[in-house]
Amino acid sequence: MASLQDVDVPPIQDEDAGVMGLTEVDPSPVEQTPIEEREKSYFPSEQQGESWGPGAAGANRSGTLGLRLGDHGVVWWLTRAQRYSSYAFTLFTAFHITNTALLPLLTRSVSESNRYLLLTRPYYQSFLTEPLLVAIPLVAHISSGIALRLYRRRKSLQRYGAETKNDRRTIPWPALSGTSALGYALVPFAGFHVWTTRILPLYAHGDSSLINLSYISHGFALHPIISAMGFTALVGIGVWHFVWGAAKWMGFAPSQVPAYESQKTLVRKRRWYSINAISAVVTTLWLAGGLGVVGRDGKVIGWIGKEYDDLYRYIPFLGTG
């Protein structure tokens, strides 16, 4: 039988090579693994549905040493930007639904509700609060959502090793959740609403102090069908997006039912119906006040009415000529 020395072994080039011709390397510390490869949150986790919740991704890594700020990946920062921006906007929404729906419903009077609107306006329309409660959160919320989507797309192209244009075409984009789709659908409606109530008056008349619920009533009197359709879509899409988003933040979404739940299907179904029922109730309330009271108050007469007419003339497809 031939011994090991008799066999014709090829010369070994590597100085670190061991007996079997395999290179011995020192163990790699965990820290050398690129942060994005360690990112646990690329795929939705079973319990969180998505990696939004506390305890997802980065929080797990902080371990007993506490939170290490530099230790988080892109997804961690973007999901947090998306979450906390929505908290700021929730405060504005609470003011807004109170002013545009609850108070009109309670007082049954637009002029009475306008007094409350003016009273609370300084809290969300001052030099400091408007950017902090409305503008920055809105921009941060939308742009972090888009950035997350693009980042996930890039990661999946890398994972599947897409090289050509054709490869990229065959690899699907990350799934768009219903909540995200509602969010994107809301952008043109909310954008148009902010433009008509806040930007246009500033641009056309130099300030928006004349804008109140009567401006909306005036718009309804001039263009009843388009106003009713526009506000119904704005409120409906907005409320469904807010309520589903809030359910997700709180871990109540159907996709977040824990894996150990014995009656998973039943719990999922119950959550789905509850979230939609809450959305329907809030939408009905908002529309009852916004359309039922504000929308039916009629035209404003006198010089303020003329100012409103002038503003509505700027809107291309509403122009009264």
Ligand code: HEM
């Ligand atoms: C029937 C329902 C609604 C009515 C009657 C209404 C009315 C108004 C009015 C009069 C303003 C002028 C600012 C003020 O005085 O408060 C305004 C601003 C605004 N509304 Fe609405 N709104 C309604 C629904 C919504 C919804 C569902 C959203 C959420 C997407 C929304 C988002 C905004 C924003 C972001 C501003 C600008 C706030 C600022 O920068 O001060 N509105 N709305």
